[in-house]
Amino acid sequence: PEMTLAGPFDHWPTHQGFDYYYGFIGAETDQWNPELTEGTAPVRMVSPSGRENDYTLNEDLAVHARAWILQQKALAPDRPLFMYYATGATHAPLQAPRSWIDRFKGKFDMGWDEYRRVVFERQKKLGVVPASAILTPRPKELPAWESLSADQKRVAARLMEVFAGFMAQADHEIGRVIEAFRQTGQLDNTLVIFIAGDNGASLEGNLTGTDNMMEQVNGIEAPTAEILKHLDEIGGPNSNPHYPAGWAWAGNTPFQWGKRIGSHLGGTRDPMVVSWPSHIRDGGGTRAQYQNVTDVFPTILDAVKLPTPKSVNGVEQQVVNGVSFLDSLADPAAPEHRTQQYFEMHGNISMYSAGWVAAHRSGILPWTYVLAPGARVPEWELYNLEKDYSEANDLAAQNPDKLKALESVFDAEAKSNNVYPIDTRIGGGRDHGNASPPGGRSYYTFYPGATHLYGANAPGTRNRTHTFTAYVEMPASGGDGVLVAEGGTGAGYSLYIKDGHPCYTYNYFRREVTTISSPEKLAGGKAVIELNFAYDGGGLGKGAVVTLSINGKKEASAHLSHTVPRAYSFEETFDVGEDTASPVGPYAAPFPFTGTLERLELRAEAPPALTPNQQKAEREAEIRIQAARD
Known part of the structure; x- marks a missing residue:
């Protein structure tokens, strides 16, 4: 009800502390014809003359963000600014100009099994995963690439090309936004925190992918032959595509699973890049301290030397559960401040504590949203992340006491944070197709x-x-x-x-x-x-x-x-x-x-x-x- 022009606008950005807002209010939007809001008023994306066939929201958001940064620095050069920049990429629908998609033509014909192996080797070479890391195997619920028909491979490869083009374009436009700080001489003293992902890559595109996500949402599976008829249109204004779950699994290399499976790292761990040239001396370095997204807010407050507010405009604020990681930016060997963190999403549970993780998967698959007939709910698993970066070795059978202890820690966290009762449903009891006006x-x-x-x-x-x-x-x-x-x-x-x-x-x-x-x-x-x-x-x-x-x-x-x-x-x-x-x-x-x-x-x-x-x-x-x- 708060998404209409009738209001209320209490939870819209300009009523939550932001002076200016330009973007989309919903969970997702079309890149070619987005539903946009400026402040609280609807606006239509205006393509530059002659750019109607290659101008999308990725670029439009960057144009508006750059203009806002330059205006702020022109009118109030000494006043600090805060900007939250969120693209539609790479949430479905996967859409991008043809010029970006075609850069990846043929790059994914190898399939997701081989691609995952190649990515893993590259990760090790770059040092973003430890040399001791193990590549976890493909879940039995996901098909091997070689089990797909030739036509299914064509469709799946094209969908991944579109995803890659979408991501590459977003990366380019984010670079243009950051360039605005360089242009104004502010880059060295600008803290940039970039997080890529949505609780891991999305496993929701079914097993073969789709050129129209709304068909799948409505419970209709389009035959591959139908998708092939529109193969060249995928990613364009007449498509609403999502890639197969196999590609999402490959995108979560080297971890198990992906988005929605909050019990495993594939569904909770995303890459984060932090830039602050005047304070971070080892540009391109890595950090191994365990951190959670809730740590970002206190880190920003710590960086600008502001206390955590206990009240705002007379309204008492919730307790901030995050812990600043500011010291780790200057010192790679800084101590780890976050020693435990619970996760729960649709019945998928994990509990991290001092390097150990207990994980329990609900068994509900993200591409079916229900427990398969006859399927058994998996047992609890146990991993030692200090020795097992990717959760490859389940130690539950060898260390039942440790598992029991972590289950007790989760129980305490769940009680104190109102997690119970555990609810495996996703729909929340809503009624969509048969709803009355x-x-x-x-x-x-x-x-x-x-x-x-x-x-x-x-x-x-x-x-x-x-x-x-x-x-x-x-x-x-x-x-x-x-x-x-x-x-x-x-x-x-x-x-x-x-x-x-x-x-x-x-x-x-x-x-x-x-x-x-x-x-x-x-x-x-x-x-x-x-x-x-x-x-x-x-x-x-x-x-x-x-x-x-x-x-x-x-x-x-x-x-x-x-x-x-x-x-x-x-x-x-x-x-x-x-x-x-x-x-x-x-x-x-x-x-x-x-x-x-x-x-x-x-x-x-x-x-x-x-x-x-x-x-x-x-x-x-x-x-x-x-x-x-x-």
Whole structure:
């Protein structure tokens, strides 16, 4: 509810201490057509003239960050500044300009097994892992590269090329941001903390990858043959891709597992690079002290010699659990201040204490979000990180007393930090595909300017009969534009007028795109345009008959064999009078309506009742949706 323009904005950046904000509020956004906010107002990314086909959010964020830095140093050169810079990379959707993707053509044809071995050898050569480190084996749940078909390999290799291009572009743009400090003569005295990753590389792209993440989220697996048809489009504006879990595992070399598996280092350890030339003497050196992301805040306070605030504007603050690692920046041999840390994520548990780690995996796989039928929950594992950098040797059987002691430490930490009860669910009991409109409403009246309504804040139209009625006035010279739209190039619907003809487009994951239109142009003056969506019923994602009428007269109709059951998009929104991000229909977004839209009415029936099996499938879908948002 806090993601709409109606507010409240209490937890938005400019209400949490930041003077300026430019970026996206959701968990992810499209690189080509992002949903952006400046302060608390929606804005549209403006591509430089002639750059529409290669200008993406990665570059746009850097442009705005550089401009802000240069402005601050011009207007208040002696005032310190703090900037939090977070790209959309490399969270799905994986998207980048073709010029960046093509740099990696053929680089990953070796597959993830061989790539992981090559990376491990490079890590040792560079000294970023100890010489004694062991490369952990591939989990049995992940397929060997050689077990894939030739077509599956083509798709998987291309998806990794896109990921690499996405990351390389982000790296380049981050460099341009840092260059702004050099340009103003501030780099030597600027503390830069760069963290790459999202609790390890993402294992959520299923076993073969996808060119449209929303299909997977909705429980639909596209055949490899379908993805091959769009292979060259992957990474571009008409794709919403994610790479296979095998590549994520390779990206977490040399550790086990990855994102969501918080029990193991592959799901908790990310690379961190710190630059502060005036204070760090061994540039390019490494540090072995155990640190947690919660240590960053106290380290920054320590660097600027500020005490940890006990209250802000009269509001008592939470206890800061982090520990400064500032002394380790100057001294590689500084003592380790963090001696223990617990982790828990969806039932995946680990407890670090004085060099030892106890780990317990829930058994739920990130690409299925459920425990496989007949699968057993794994036993606790024990590792000595001082001798075993990558958690390669499980010592639970040899040292049961140590394991028991660490389990007790975790129990105490869990009780004091409100971790219990351990919850393996990801969906949090949310209801997505079968949700009623917000507030239980079945009737809405919208006016122009009702835009940027995300997901659960939008009126429910999926899996139910509903009718949109637009009251418009057309100029004598004709008028075009969107009346209402939800979703985008990945999936969605749009009611619009193009070349004077009322039209309706329904996009079923780009696999089936249906457009109906009035054969006659609208004359100047007032008109009532109605789109009736008569749902077939019988469960979720079934077909529907869509009928377009003008002034009560039926103009066009079609049957949709499939409809989107649960979510059109995470980053795209419900919009009235324009289509704010990527276009659903055959037009260039935002395609604002150039006539007069007096109002738009929506009448929606209650969703159909679900059978027990359908309810079970829906709960699993809720988990997929919530997981993909992280």
